[in-house]
Amino acid sequence: xxxxxxxxxxxxxxxxxxxxxxxxxxxxxxxxxxxxxxxxxxxxxxxxxxxxxxxxxxxxxxxxx
Numbered sequence: 484x485x486x487x488x489x490x491x492x493x494x495x496x497x498x499x500x501x502x503x504x505x506x507x508x509x510x511x512x513x514x515x516x517x518x519x520x521x522x523x524x525x526x527x528x529x530x531x532x533x534x535x536x537x538x539x540x541x542x543x544x545x546x547x548x
């Protein structure tokens with residue numbers, strides 16, 4: 484098991500995706516690019532929220548960038 488930084492994103496409160504990084508700086512760079520965007524889906528504006536958090540993962544089961 485290793486520590487990694489998980490970028491977790493939600494679209495209007497619903498889970499949208501997760502990606503794992505070795506570096507906190509890389510996670511925060513992606514977060515800053517994606518977080519707090521307003522996305523128009525079928526004429527409805529939805530907000531995209533992302534967070535970085537440290538997690539413990541099995542590198543044999545989870546890809547870490």
